[in-house]
Amino acid sequence: MKIGVFVCHCGSNIEATVDTAAVAAAAREFPGVVFATDTMYTCSEPGQDEIVDAIKEHNLGGVVVASCTPRMHEQTFRRTVERAGLNKYLFEMANIREHVSWIGKDREANTNKSVDLVRMATEKLMRNTALQSKKFDINKRVLVIGGGVAGIQAALDCADGGLEVVMVEKTSTIGGKMAKLDKTFPTVDCSSCILGPRMVDVAQHPNITLYAYSEIEEINGYVGNFEIKVKKKATYVDWKNCTGCGICMDKCPSKKARDTFNEEIDFTKAINIPFPQAIPKKAKIDPEFCTMLKKGKCGVCAKVCPSGCIDFEMKDEFVTEKVGAIVTATGFDLFDWTVYGEYGGGRYPDVITSLQYERMLSASGPTGGHIKRPSDGKEPKDVVFIQCVGSRDKSVGRPYCTGFCCMYTAKQAILTKDHLPESQSYVFYMDIRATGKLYDEFTRRAMEEYDTNYIRGRVSMIYPKGDKLLVRGADTLMGTQVEVDADLVVLAVGAEASVGASELAEKLRISYDSYGFYMEGHPKLKPVETNTAGVYLAGACQGPKDIPSSVAQGSAAAAKVLGLFSKDQLESDPQVSIVDIKRCIGCGKCIQTCPFGAIKEIDFRGMAKADVIETICQGCGICTSTCPQGAVQLQHATDNQILSEVNALCQF
Amino acid sequence: MKVVNIISSYNSEFVEQVEEESGQKLNLCYQCGKCTAGCPYTDEYDISVSQIMRLTQAGQKDKVLQANSLWLCATCESCTARCPNQIDVARIMDVLRHMARREGYSGSGRVKTFWDSFLGSVKSNGRVFEVGLLVNYISHTGRFWTDIGLGPKVLPKGKIHFKPTEMQGKKEVEKIFMRFKEESAK
Structure with missing residues (x-):
């Protein structure tokens, strides 16, 4: 095989600490290499054209690009070699940026390591074979997990786009956190007035099947062909006949x-x-x-019950749904603020969370929209809001900013004045984060028009004093300790990953960060994709988000699903395991270890043999290391290919 | 109010020394004020503890080491316990006290006299002997009427002894002072 090697400068990202010209010169001496050069930006249009031209001019049979991580540009360069008429698997990438130039400053050592990585790539490339993708049919139905505002938006957009949607919601109603809110910032419009019609749309849309009070039990399959087992929890009420009369x-x-x-x-x-x-x-x-x-x-x-719906014998029920894509919109939950002893740790009834206050403000809430102290039902006069409760606090393991508490606190201060004109609100804050459209104007309005007293500092103590609560904090701008005799204290509790998020991630085979929020495919360029094909994210399950951002992501995820389903068939990844039937002894160990159930036993002239179902195989390679005979080989990462890389590295 | 030139007044050696001796990273402080909010002595301080933190971050050595607050801090560690960034603020206050004394700042003269009298009393008696401390302090400062109002309150409770009480481990306490003297001489 005639090999061409392209060593990328990546501007100064690589060139600053790696002598790329020397790497190219060294590569020219490797067996099989007939052409090697260094280029400024290999991924740019002229950079890619140089590869295409070299393939044609030198009649290359394979290409190595030494540049960034394959996660960044493997797809780019595979398409480049394909344009020049090569099979896209006759391409290898050596990562000399993330694995070399970004992690050390010793130019000589970096250059030597880069040469080693290029040598490994050329040795592997020589053993590469052309692989062909197979086409398979896709099921154009989509599963939306979670019925909050992000999930609702994703479901409606998909359904309006003509797709069949299955929505699974954990609680007995959709609406999520937004349904609990009284008003929304910065417009102070009624939350249920804008969300309510959308919820009704979900219920009435002919393309949407809603499973409320249900959970995801099991997920099998792959992009285009997922099989979902849904657990419908026992409601003890026959929902077919329940009219909701109450x-x-x-x-x-x-x-x-x-x-x-x-x-x-x-x-x-x-x-x-x-x-x-x-x-x-x-x-x-x-x-x-x-x-x-x-x-x-x-x-x-x-x-x-006028319709005889009650059934005390009802059991959980399981249904299976087949879909081609999944949108995860499981949202967030509130931080358990009772770890803060200084805020009373839950001992004082008149210290409440922001979401509890929201229910109190809501006309459909338990107090009918009247602000009342939980302890004695009296109207409060002085209301203290404390921000960053479980946000920006390393000592409780929540160093991140929840991002929307500043805004809802300003909103609640405004609403407090609307409900109780004689009241006075105090907000203890650290910084005001109001970076959305019309957001800063909104917080200013809380101060300028509603006379909310903003105090820059944290609170260190709350204790009862008569029938009031003494709140002691700091005003760092005055440089003093301050006290407020409060009637009611509202804690702006931060967001954290929803309960059960990590268990669901394992079922979906997607990754999550150290706080349990789901990982997007790329922090900037793939905000709603995951690293698992066919699984998308929407809303706060990816990180705390306000309503506009959650809705935007719901629509974005729907656009991704509609794009995926714009084709009738998908190409399978040929990097799967295959069984050498002559070597296979039919021991069945691979069948047991395969985490995807992708290997089945077949009968071959009366002998048991293993056989890989290509569309299910994810190419993880566990079977190859299990097989005692070396009969199962993962395409594009065969034993011989891996050993050739090891030999290239350990030749001295 | 004096204009502070951020660059020329920044004493980097001071900042590095505080960080090294305390084992704390000053840049972790984001000035939320929780330490000041919980400090039981703030009302007696000339500079609040969060401002001490800011001045230290900004390398304002003279202003920090002259602060009376350093000597009024009781090391109750409320600041340390509540700091959201897990900074041991009380430890930093401790380091600043040491630095102030070592480098001759020592707050106002009375503060130094009090601390010397207190430690002298502990050194010779194993624990503080209040009346001895009082006599020593008054004889050095001439403040005869200081805390006189407390007398009628504590006398009937039998809290004041006119002879040092004997205690176990007096020798061990003395050894601590010896060891301190030896190690600080190095």
Whole structure:
């Protein structure tokens, strides 16, 4: 094979600490290399043209580019060699940027290491074979996991684009966190008025199938052909016939059930519909609080239900759905602020979270939109807001900025004045982050028009003083300690990855960061893709986000799905395992170790043999290291190819 | 108020020395003010602890080492416990005190006299002997009426002894002072 080697300067990224001309000169001496040069930017148009020209001029059979990581430009250069008529697998990349120039300053050592990496790449390339992709049909249905605003947007955009959508939502209604909000910043428009119609659209759209109160049990398959097992949790109510009339909820005698929708500022009934605009508007029984399910006595709901929907014998049900792509929109949860002893650690009823306050402000909330102190039901006069509770705090493992608390705090301060004109709000803040459109003007309005008292400093102590709470903090601009006698304290609690995010990531085979937020394909250029083909992200599951950004990502993810489904067939990756049937002894070890179930046993002239299902194989290579015979080989990473690289490196 | 030239007034040696002796990274501080918010002595301080942190970051050696706050800090460590960036602020205050004394800043004269009297009393008695401390301090400063108001409150409670109380481990305490003297002489 005639090989051409291109050593990239990457501007000064590589050239500053690697003598690329010397690397090219050394490469010319390697067996098989007939052409080697160094270029300024190999990925640029002239850089790629140089490769195409060299292939034609020197009749090259394979190309090595020594530049950045293959994650950056392998696809780029594969397309380049393909343009020149070569098979795209007759190409190898040597990473001399991330693995060499960026990690050391010793030019001589870096140059030597680069030469070694290029030698390995040429040795492997000589053993490469042309591989061909196969085409396979795709299932043009999409699964959306999570029914918050990001998931709703993704589902509606996909459905309007003509795709069949399956939405799976963990709780008994869609709407997510946005449904709990009273108003939204910076326009102060009613949250449920703008979200409500979208929720109804989801329920009524002919292309959308909604599984509420359901969870993802299992995900199998690959891009284009996923098979999803959905667990429909037992609601003890037949949703086909439930009309959402609410009589059961009125009559249920168990009045102390946990009200998660209202952030536990009040109780709900054991059989409940979370809120009047719930979609689907169906009742479910919380078995933890139902006397019938616990003690076998009661059954009031069954007696009063006009459509006879109550079924105390109901069990979890499993359904299987086949889809071609998945949009993950699982959102976020709130940081558990009770770790802060200085804020009372949960001991004082009048220290509440921002989301609890939001429920209190909402006309459909438990207080009917009246601000009342949880302790005595009185209207507060002095309300203290504390920002960065579980944000920008290394000591509680949350060093990141949640990003939207500054804005909702300003909004809540404005609403407080609207509800209670005699009240005065105080905001303890560190920095005000209001970088969106009309955002800074909004926080200024809270100060200038609503007289909110912004105090630059953190709070270090809250303790009861009579029927008030004494809040002691610092005003760093005055350089003093300050105190406020507060009637109510609202904590701007930060966001963290939603409960169960990491378990779902493992089912989806996508990665997540150290805080549990899902990793995007590229922080700038692939914001809604993941590194698993066919799985996309939308909203706060990727990192804390406000409503406009979540909606934008929902639409972006939908665009990606529609783009993927614009073809009828996808090309499979030929980098899969294949079995040499002559060597295979039919021991079945590969079948046991394959994490994807991609290997099956076949009968070959009365003998058991292994066979790889190419479309399921992900090319992980576990079978190749398991096989005692070396009969299973991963294409493009065969034993011989890997050993040739080792020999190239360890020749002295 | 004096204009501070950020470049020419920055004492890098001072910053490096504080970081080395305390083992803390000053740039971790983002001035949230939580240390000042929780400090029980802020009302007596001339410069609040968060401002001490800022002045130290900015390399303002004279201003920091002249601060009375250093000598009023009780090392209760509220600042350390609450710091969101896990800076041991109390340790930095401790280092600054050492530096101030070593380099002859030592706050106002009375502060130095008090600390000397206190430590002298601990050295010779194994623990502080209050009346001895009082006599020593008054004889050096002439402040006869200082804390006189406390007398009627503490006397009936039997808190004041006119002879040093004997305690176990007096020798060990003395050894600490010996060891300090030896090591600081190195």
